[in-house]
Amino acid sequence: MGQYLNPDNEGFCSTVSSQIYVDKTGLLDFLNSVLSTEQRYVCVSRPRRFGKTIAAKMVAAYYSKGCDSHDLFCGKAIAKAESYEKHINRYNVILLDIAYMRTKARNATETLTVLQDAVIEELKEMYPETLKGDYSFLPNALEKINKELGERFIVVIDEWDALFRDDKFDNKAQDAYINLLRGLFKGMQSQNFILLAYITGILPIKRYNSESALNNFWEYTMVSPQRLAPYVGFTEGEVKALCKRFDMDFSETRRWYDGYIFNRQEHVYCPNSVTKAMISGEFSNYWSGTVAYESLKAYITLDFEDLQKDIINLLAGGRCKIDADSFQNDLTKITNKDHVLTLLIHLGYLGFDSTTSEVYVPNEEVRNAFSGTIKETDWIPVTNLLKASDQLLRDTWNGDELAVASAIDKAHSEYTSILEYNNENSLRCVLRLAYYNAVNYYTVFDELPTGKGFADVVFLPRHLVNKPAMVVELKYNKSAKGAIDQIKHKNYPAKLVAYENNLLLVGINYDKDKKKHTCEIERF
Numbered sequence: 001m002g003q004y005l006n007p008d009n010e011g012f013c014s015t016v017s018s019q020i021y022v023d024k025t026g027l028l029d030f031l032n033s034v035l036s037t038e039q040r041y042v043c044v045s046r047p048r049r050f051g052k053t054i055a056a057k058m059v060a061a062y063y064s065k066g067c068d069s070h071d072l073f074c075g076k077a078i079a080k081a082e083s084y085e086k087h088i089n090r091y092n093v094i095l096l097d098i099a100y101m102r103t104k105a106r107n108a109t110e111t112l113t114v115l116q117d118a119v120i121e122e123l124k125e126m127y128p129e130t131l132k133g134d135y136s137f138l139p140n141a142l143e144k145i146n147k148e149l150g151e152r153f154i155v156v157i158d159e160w161d162a163l164f165r166d167d168k169f170d171n172k173a174q175d176a177y178i179n180l181l182r183g184l185f186k187g188m189q190s191q192n193f194i195l196l197a198y199i200t201g202i203l204p205i206k207r208y209n210s211e212s213a214l215n216n217f218w219e220y221t222m223v224s225p226q227r228l229a230p231y232v233g234f235t236e237g238e239v240k241a242l243c244k245r246f247d248m249d250f251s252e253t254r255r256w257y258d259g260y261i262f263n264r265q266e267h268v269y270c271p272n273s274v275t276k277a278m279i280s281g282e283f284s285n286y287w288s289g290t291v292a293y294e295s296l297k298a299y300i301t302l303d304f305e306d307l308q309k310d311i312i313n314l315l316a317g318g319r320c321k322i323d324a325d326s327f328q329n330d331l332t333k334i335t336n337k338d339h340v341l342t343l344l345i346h347l348g349y350l351g352f353d354s355t356t357s358e359v360y361v362p363n364e365e366v367r368n369a370f371s372g373t374i375k376e377t378d379w380i381p382v383t384n385l386l387k388a389s390d391q392l393l394r395d396t397w398n399g400d401e402l403a404v405a406s407a408i409d410k411a412h413s414e415y416t417s418i419l420e421y422n423n424e425n426s427l428r429c430v431l432r433l434a435y436y437n438a439v440n441y442y443t444v445f446d447e448l449p450t451g452k453g454f455a456d457v458v459f460l461p462r463h464l465v466n467k468p469a470m471v472v473e474l475k476y477n478k479s480a481k482g483a484i485d486q487i488k489h490k491n492y493p494a495k496l497v498a499y500e501n502n503l504l505l506v507g508i509n510y511d512k513d514k515k516k517h518t519c520e521i522e523r524f
Contacts, residue, residue, distance in 0.1 A: 041218060065089055107170070109173040127145050285372075455470075
């Protein structure tokens with residue numbers, strides 16, 4: 001048992017004994033199925049605080065022959081699997097944390113030396129007769145052990161991409177690191193000594209042209225998690241159970257932390273944020289912070305075609321189609337808005353709908369991160385509009401039609417340099433931004449099916465919020481009264497019968513010639 005070779009299970013033991021532990025050991029059954037196969041090279045990329053390190057500790061605790069983890073996994077999902085007993089604590093495991101190793105060296109190049117020296121030292125202690133000479137390249141040492149003794153290894157690397165993120169301009173060190181990884185995981189010799197490779201990071205593996213630097217890896221990413229989708233974060237069933245246990249409102253939990261949706265798993269929640277909300281009893285921004293704001297700001301303010309327009313559209317609740325395959329997973333080669341938006345998927349700031357190739361802001365926590373970041377930019381019109389949102393809501397509730405029309409006029413005038421304003425869709429975008437803070441009181445729907453048609457924007461009060469529901473109909477070059485008449489004609493209020501006597505009908509029209517908005521508000 002060593003620090004890097006055949007570690008104990010203390011790291012995962014502390015996780016299991018925590019106040020909140022959600023069983024994700026089903027991942028181990030999947031890994032058991034790929035041991036010693038062509039699919040044994042597994043790269044899992046997730047945003048920070050999505051449980052990557054916990055999973056790496058779990059994998060090491062299960063496979064490492066340096067400990068006995070039967071008690072630790074007793075009663076867990078993996079213990080019910082047919083593969084459980086065959087593989088538990090049967091193998092040599094090498095566990096590495098690249099971010100931690102980086103702190104032990106002066107630079108990225110030295111990190112590689114420190115890392116390999118530390119592991120080779122422990123290998124020499126276990127195999128003194130086999131590794132008698134000097135070894136500085138870890139793959140050579142593992143190859144020697146395999147050739148003479150037939151031993152094979154499971155290599156687990158957490159934060160595998162730390163050098164690419166923190167030392168992104170040190171090309172020499174990065175090339176040396178890729179050479180090390182290729183020595184460990186590619187080629188005929190490495191196939192002999194690698195039983196399983198499990199590496200985790202924020203970024204997928206860097207690509208050179210159209211091919212991965214380690215193209216034998218199976219990648220499970222935020223764009224395409226495939227069969228590992230249930231292990232990206234907490235599932236809806238898991239969150240419902242936690243809400244019941246801690247007496248927390250599930251609908252609020254969903255609004256704050258849900259939103260990552262995949263083909264094989266809908267409604268994935270940020271695990272760190274849910275855990276902190278349950279324990280503290282309060283919904284807040286646990287995932288974001290000052291460092292996160294600076295990182296987000298650096299990317300959304302890049303000068304690429306229509307990027308600012310798309311960010312504002314996303315902030316307003318819209319979606320944006322992207323080419324997620326064009327990004328090379330290289331932070332030094334971000335050359336267009338598709339690269340930026342794809343990177344934001346991997347960082348967790350955007351959700352991705354693979355069926356439509358569209359990105360969106362997933363939840364309230366991330367929405368707050370965006371708005372907080374924008375306040376630190378020079379997008380003054382956006383900042384002013386967000387600040388004015390509360391007053392616009394009060395004016396709407398009070399039926400002040402002139403004030404509402406004036407506020408939308410102001411929003412329009414400040415956005416003409418950013419957004420094209422020539423149809424009801426662009427009007428909807430400005431309206432959603434103008435009512436930005438409405439999500440504090442409402443669940444907001446665009447084009448909600450009601451009666452004989454679709455309402456442009458519907459605001460339904462959230463649980464225990466004593467505010468009127470609002471149906472907003474938008475018109476371009478017609479009339480606000482016509483918008484109200486359309487609401488009644490299409491029987492929208494009938495669909496909202498639960499809000500009888502507490503429903504506002506709001507009609508807004510933009511006159512293209514006069515460049516003015518008009519508004520009519522009727523309590524129904």
